Structures are given as structure tokens and as C-alpha cells.
Amino acid sequence: MSHFSHRDAVRQTYGKANVPGRTVKSLFFLGTDGKQKSELQKQIDKEMAEFRDIIQIDFIDNYYNNTRKTMMSFRWVYEHCPTADYYLFTDDDMYISANNLLGYLHDREATRKPDTSAANDKPSTASAESDDCLYAGYVFDSIPQRFRSSKWRVSLEEYPWDRWPAYVTAGAYVVSNKAMKVMYVASLFIKHFRFDDVYLGIVAKKAGIIPTHCPEFHFYKKEFSVEGYKDVIASHGYGDRDELIRVWCEMNSGFLTNSGICSTTDKLDLFIVVKSAMSHFSHRDAVRQTYGKANVPGRTVKSLFFLGTDGKQKSELQKQIDKEMAEFRDIIQIDFIDNYYNNTRKTMMSFRWVYEHCPTADYYLFTDDDMYISANNLLGYLHDREATRKPDTSAANDKPSTASAESDDCLYAGYVFDSIPQRFRSSKWRVSLEEYPWDRWPAYVTAGAYVVSNKAMKA
Known part of the structure; x- marks a missing residue:
């Protein structure tokens, strides 16, 4: 109940997940302190009225009631929100990437075997073999602790067996719609056990559901780096609200979608960045039918569209963009107002x-997106340049290689202008002396189309 800052951090991060082409909703589940008019309950009441994202359950909220909280959460979604494709259950001190989770689920759906039971006139079941029953996260295979001093001690009277069934650690786990329903109904016939993750493991075993291990769920706190977190779905240890917000913002960095479309290990000869306006559906369609599907023998070419937003999350235009994103998976939307x-x-x-x-x-x-492009001719130009350019001998001379303009590895090419700023007040391209006091622009390549080498891009 008292985790106000945790909930605030979630609302500012993955709780407001905006995944184009997908619908995501988050709610908080908590118990009570048993004191109807306590100051803490008054604060909760105020928070509920303000945010309308809290489900409060009538039980005393403490560690040993976690199983009760978990199964009453299952009951609530079973009764009040039974149509989601998937349900993520997580603690409020976890880092979560909804984008990565949805990518993982998308990849799983794309590769799993189709359920042919209907075609064979056999009723579909929730058995372990059913690929529809997903219960996934970081899977443990462990033994009960019998030490009297342990917080997790379990007596032989409580649990007489020497191993737990396989279970997913409680910090974060995802279940499919079918698994949620099967596990909730099964739990009605299974004796309560005070450790919620172990209890769900028992329920899953009784229901014939095999937990799926996903290594991108981290039950410990994974050390942060942008590269290290690019595929992370969940990581424990984010009780500090400022740290969660900082890490989440650094990983999302203004991009409304960015996961699974490209890989840091992809080896491409040419990557085409097509800058497009939101409303340019026909332009993007034309690109997809032409150079966007460039098939250059012996070369690997990939194209993506980059666009901004109209600042209206639920506008009709944004809904069309969401649909297009889901269909083609070739759009990167950036969180800024898209204008000239x-x-x-x-x-x-x-x-x-x-x-x-x-x-x-x-x-x-x-x-x-209004340019004619020949990827074939461009790659031919780049091949000829590579064949004739001078080798970089700096390493042989013990001189550090630089990303300077003089380096032959740093290509920035296109139609180069050498011009002056326009000072006319009526001009669309007017630049005041305060903005730019010099009388000439540096040499630059017109923005319509230009190519940069890997080293120049990074420099």
C-alpha cells in the first residue's frame, strides 16, 4: 500500500506503454491495512480517485498473503478483463519493457505449431502439450528450504516432498489468455500455499502446463547498459523510482517503437532511412513496391520509414499509423511533432x-519519401569508390585513426551545395544574423538524399 513512489514511477514508464499497433493497459493490485479510515487508506483513496488505475482487494497486505493477492488478481482479470491475449503479472520494483515482451510473444506466435485439434474434430485441451497455454518467465527447479532461520522455511507438514515443481519466479511472468483461465479455475481445487510463485508452479503442474523459461526475464538486478538491456523484458531491483525512470527513459529515448525490427548483429551492405510524413501513406506504399524491396544480388539491403507524431495519441491518423505499423513492421515512430x-x-x-x-x-x-532511388546504382557507385580509394595507413604509422572529414573512410556524399544564407524576410528559408552571423554556409549535401559510410554515421 505504501509504495506511492513505486506506482508513480510505473505510471511514468512502462505503465504508459505506447506500443504502436498494440493495445496495452496497466492496473495496480493491492490489499488493505485493515484500518478503514487510516491515514494510509485515505491517501490510497485519493490516489484511486485521481488515477483510476488501482484495484484494492479486501485482505491484509503483507508478504505471506502474496498468494492471496496473486490469485485474487487472477480472479479479477478472469471476471472483469477476460479478453486480453496475454497478461503480465509483475512486482512494482521491476524494470519492464512491454515492447520487448510483445516482440518475444510475436516471435513465439510466428514460430509455434498451429493447433490442429479442431480440424481433427478433437476438443482442444489445456494440457501441457497445448501450445496455447503459455506460462513464461525465469523458471526455477529447486528444493524447499528446511532451515529454521530461513524466511522461506517450509516444514515437512506443509510440503513433504523433496523438490518443488518447476515454477516461474514471482517478480514477473506472462501467461496467455488460455493459461490464465485454466490456472485460475484449477486453483479453486488446489490447497492454498503461502509462497505465490511455488503455488502457481503447483497449479501449473496440476493443470498440465509446463512453465517456459525465458532468459530475458531476470529475477536478479541485471547491471544496466544500453546494449545489455536491448532485449531485456524484466529485471528485478528497481525500488528506486528515479533509477527506474532514468533507465526506462534511456532505453526508450523518444522512440515509440524500436524493438525487433533491426539487430545490432545484422550485417547489411546498405540501410535505407526513408524520412516520411505521417499522412504519406501512398508514398510509403510506393516505396515498398519499388526500392524499398530492393533485391540486389550478393548484397543485403534493408529499408525503414522514420516519422514523428501529430501529438494526439488516439487521433484517427495515429490509429491508421498503428495499423500500418502492425501490418508492415517497417516504421520507426519518433516522439516529436512532425512538421517541416x-x-x-x-x-x-x-x-x-x-x-x-x-x-x-x-x-x-x-x-x-518523394525521391526516386536506385539502390543498384548506389551500390555500384560505392563499389567503384571502394575499389579506387586509398587505403588508410594511419594504423601502420602508429597514428590514431580519426573520424575527421579528411579520412577516406568517412563518406558523406550527395548533391553538394556551396551557397549563402537567405536574409529576405519573406523567404521560407530566411535565417537571421542572430541565428547564423556568417555570410556563407559550409559545404553541405542537399537533404533529399545522401549516403554516409558506417564510420561517418557514427562520427
């Missing part, structure tokens, strides 16, 4: 995305 004067933001956040999520391509083409 935010093009620099779109460009540099596109650079950041490929730097963090797809850093191994040899070359990157940045282009607008």
Missing part, C-alpha cells in the same frame, strides 16, 4: 536510432 521545422530533429533521431539499433551496415542512405 522539426526535420533536423527527425534526421538526428534517425541517426541515433541506427547508431543504437542497427550500427553494422556498411552504408546508410537517408532519403525523403
